[in-house]
Amino acid sequence: xxxxxxxxxxxxxxxxxxxxxxxxxxxxxxxxxxxxxxxxxxxxxxxxxxxxxxxxxxxxxxxxxxxxxxxxxxxxxxxxxxxxxxxxxxxxxxxxxxxxxxxxxxxxxxxxxxxxxxxxxxxxxxxxxxxxxxxxxxxxxxxxxxxxxxxxxxxxxxxxxxxxxxxxxxxxxxxxxxxxxxxxxxxxxxxxxxxxxxxxxxxxxxxxxxxxxxxxxxxxxxxxxxxxxxxxxxxxxxxxxxxxxxxxxxxxxxxxxxxxxxxxxxxxxxxxxxxxxxxxxxxxxxxxxxxxxxxxxxxxxxxxxxxxxxxxxxxxxxxxxxxxxxxxxxxxxxxxxxxxxxxxxxxxxxxxxxxxxxxxxxxxxxxxxxxxxxxxxxxxxxxxxxxxxxxxxxxxxxxxxxxxxxxxxxxxxxxxxxxxxxxxxxxxxxxxxxxxxxxxxxxxxxxxxxxxxxxxxxxxxxxxxxxxxxxxxxxxxxxxxxxxxxxxxxx
Ligand code: FES
Numbered sequence: 001x002x003x004x005x006x007x008x009x010x011x012x013x014x015x016x017x018x019x020x021x022x023x024x025x026x027x028x029x030x031x032x033x034x035x036x037x038x039x040x041x042x043x044x045x046x047x048x049x050x051x052x053x054x055x056x057x058x059x060x061x062x063x064x065x066x067x068x069x070x071x072x073x074x075x076x077x078x079x080x081x082x083x084x085x086x087x088x089x090x091x092x093x094x095x096x097x098x099x100x101x102x103x104x105x106x107x108x109x110x111x112x113x114x115x116x117x118x119x120x121x122x123x124x125x126x127x128x129x130x131x132x133x134x135x136x137x138x139x140x141x142x143x144x145x146x147x148x149x150x151x152x153x154x155x156x157x158x159x160x161x162x163x164x165x166x167x168x169x170x171x172x173x174x175x176x177x178x179x180x181x182x183x184x185x186x187x188x189x190x191x192x193x194x195x196x197x198x199x200x201x202x203x204x205x206x207x208x209x210x211x212x213x214x215x216x217x218x219x220x221x222x223x224x225x226x227x228x229x230x231x232x233x234x235x236x237x238x239x240x241x242x243x244x245x246x247x248x249x250x251x252x253x254x255x256x257x258x259x260x261x262x263x264x265x266x267x268x269x270x271x272x273x274x275x276x277x278x279x280x281x282x283x284x285x286x287x288x289x290x291x292x293x294x295x296x297x298x299x300x301x302x303x304x305x306x307x308x309x310x311x312x313x314x315x316x317x318x319x320x321x322x323x324x325x326x327x328x329x330x331x332x333x334x335x336x337x338x339x340x341x342x343x344x345x346x347x348x349x350x351x352x353x354x355x356x357x358x359x360x361x362x363x364x365x366x367x368x369x370x371x372x373x374x375x376x377x378x379x380x381x382x383x384x385x386x387x388x389x390x391x392x393x394x395x396x397x398x399x400x401x402x403x404x405x406x407x408x409x410x411x412x413x414x415x416x417x418x419x420x421x422x423x424x425x426x427x428x429x430x431x432x433x434x435x436x437x438x439x440x441x442x443x444x445x446x447x448x449x450x451x452x453x454x455x456x457x458x459x460x461x462x463x464x465x466x467x468x469x470x471x472x473x474x475x476x477x478x479x480x481x482x483x484x485x486x487x488x489x490x491x
Contacts, residue, residue, distance in 0.1 A: 003153050004036035008165060008174045011394070013039075013155055014046040017426060023397035026368065039152040077162060078241065079180055082216050085243040086161045089214065112136050164242030168192065169211065169250045177242045182218050183208065183249070184237040188321040191393035193254035193295065199238050199323065200289045206237040213247030215240040257295060257361045265290050266305075267326065269351045272342060276409030278332040279378060280342050282314075283325065284353055291323035292316075292355060296364060296389030297382045297460070297488070300357030302328070302338050304347070310337030313359070315462075315490055317381035319388035326355065329381040329412070333491070362462065362488035364389055369458050369484070370398040374444055374471055376437055376463025377410050379490040383462050384413070387420070398426040400457075402447060404440040404467065405433045437467035445474030462488040 007025070011018040021037070024030045030041050077083060112133065119129035163176045166183065175190030177183065184206050187194045197205035201221025210233045221239040237251070254260055267284040275281050282302075286292055294300070299315040318327040333339045341347045364371075364386055371390055375383040380403060390396050401420070405411045411431050421429040430447055434440030448459075459480060461471050468487045475485050 003039040003150065003156065004033065005039060005042075005156055006036060006165065006174060007032075008176060009156060009159065010037045010042055012159055012163075012176070013152055014042055016046070017396075017424075018394045019397045020426060022368065022395065039150065039156075043152060077179065078177075079218070082218075082241055082243055083161065085214065085216055086164065086245055089244050090157070090161060108136065108140065112140075160245035164213075164245050164247055166242060166247045166249060168194075168253065169248060171253055173253070177247075180218065180241070182238050182241050183215070183247075185321075186241075187237065188323070189392055191321070191389050191395075193259070194237065195252060195254065196238060196293065198289045199291045201236055201239040202289060204236065207234050208237045208249045208251040209233045210235055211248045211250050213242065213244040215247065216243035254295070256365070257298065257358070257363060260293055260295060260298075260358060262357065263292060263355075265292055265355045267353050267355050269347055269349050269353060270325065271349060272347055275329065275412040278407065278409060279412050280330045280332075280339075282328040282330050282338075282342060282347070282353075284328070284355065286324050286326070286355070288324065292326060292358070293323060294320050294358035296320050296385040297362040298358035298360045298385075299382070300326075300355045300359065303354035303356065304338060304341055305352040305354065310341065311356075312336045312338040314338070315360075315362075315382035315385070315488070316358070317384050319385060319392065321388075321392055329378045331378045331491075360488070362386075362460070362486055364393075364460075366395070367458050368395075368397070369456055370400070370452075371396045372400045372402070372448065372452065372457045372459045374402045374404075374448070374459065374461045374463075376404040376440065376467035377406055377490075379461075379463030379467070379488070380413065381462075381490065382488055383460060384416075386460055391420075391424075396426075398428070399424075400428045400430075400448075400451065402430050402432065402444045404437070404444055404463070405431070406435055406437050406440060406464075408433075437464045438470040441467045441470035442474065445471055445478070448475075449478055457484065459485045460488075461485065462490050464491060465489045 005013065007018055007021050011021050021030065024045065025032055029045065030037055115129055115133050115136070119126065119133060122129060163178045165174060165176050166186070167174050173192055175187050175192060177186040181189065184194060184196055184199065195205055197203035201219055202223050204223040207229070215235050217239060218241040219239040221236050223236060225234055265286050267286050269282070270285040271281070271283040273281045294316060296319060299313050301311050301313050304310045314328045314330060316326055317329050318325060330339050330342050332343050362382055373383045373387055387399065387401060390399055401417060403411060403417065410433070414431060417429040420427045428451070432440055432443050434443060459475055461468050468489050472485055472487050476482065
């Protein structure tokens with residue numbers, strides 16, 4: 001019998017990105033019923049998800065080489081306490097279903113006995129009683145027959161215990177809570193723009209209202225909710241995790257850069273590392289209780305303590321899901337005081353750097369379209385943050401990344417790009433080299449037209465002005481609507 005699961009769960013069950021399933025829904029290959037997908041439809045499209053039915057239990061326990069087994073092993077288990085709570089609730093549901101089944105069964109048997117009495121009283125000659133009795137006996141035989149278990153159902157039940165599924169209202173966004181993650185951490189890893197402040201239970205800005213399901217505390221918090229808030233179901237998302245396999249929360253999410261407050265944070269230099277002769281990685285770490293809330297693709301102003309007020313704007317290259325560890329790719333430039341300090345050894349681990357921001361609207365909006373990213377040199381910094389955010393969202397049907405280098409060492413994270421391309425079916429990476437940014441942009445534009453001809457996509461272009469201007473003009477000339485091209489000049 002078919003079983004209904006959400007798109008999120010369906011993607012987990014068959015091991016494909018959610019965006020790929022959503023694209024098949026839009027193409028009419030999968031029908032949605034109230035937002036749910038039938039497991040029969042899933043199996044028809046992904047027959048490899050159906051394993052041998054014999055030796056089911058052994059196979060689920062021992063699936064060492066199966067794709068699903070790999071996905072299970074890659075998941076961290078929640079704490080014993082949370083696991084016990086989820087198992088307890090699942091057992092309660094099962095006991096409830098069993099109780100109902102037993103009562104229905106007893107009712108059917110009682111009705112059959114009564115029918116037999118009436119049939120006997122009628123001398124066994126009334127065809128109405130005889131027909132109904134036959135139907136009942138056949139139906140009971142079918143209902144009690146042992147049938148092979150639907151493995152997708154078993155996998156779904158296993159996943160429900162290991163990772164809880166959360167729906168956010170009113171947006172309808174969904175995410176899963178894995179391992180020891182709090183609701184806030186899990187939501188951020190899924191690319192949601194949840195409201196929060198300190199991240200450690202002291203500011204109260206991450207309050208969410210639980211409208212169905214159960215939560216468990218996973219961290220101490222100093223912030224005290226009022227008795228009214230507690231009675232209304234409010235909890236701190238940073239200090240709670242999901243204790244039931246399904247949870248619905250009510251909370252507002254940031255819509256765009258205008259909803260992210262300006263912040264000033266004194267961070268510490270965690271590491272400085274040469275990525276290439278002319279490019280340095282600057283890794284800053286915020287205090288545990290004061291993290292940077294930003295959107296992928298945004299920049300901040302870095303201010304050096306003791307650097308004569310030296311300040312410079314740099315795009316954050318890391319993902320907003322790790323709001324404590326901020327990465328910057330700083331190119332060698334004489335007119336950038338932060339770069340000068342960095343390349344002359346004036347910044348080292350433990351030094352303080354003030355971060356002001358975030359700024360900028362080079363951010364990812366929700367879109368069902370494929371995403372195309374184009375970077376030139378250190379324009380790769382905001383692009384990397386955006387790519388990581390897009391991968392967290394898992395909603396893009398495909399991602400293409402084009403990276404132009406105007407210097408020999410310009411592809412300073414090519415291994416990372418190749419790793420994405422190797423690990424993800426729907427990710428393509430292409431590298432280009434040309435000493436002139438505008439001419440190189442022409443090459444990138446020509447490759448895009450060849451690769452993406454006829455594909456409606458959203459384009460993100462970042463790099464020196466000559467590259468951004470040339471490529472954006474090329475895209476406009478190719479007929480890409482201006483609303484589908486985002487640009488960011490990164491010198
Ligand atoms: S983010 Fe401050 S209490 Fe949760």
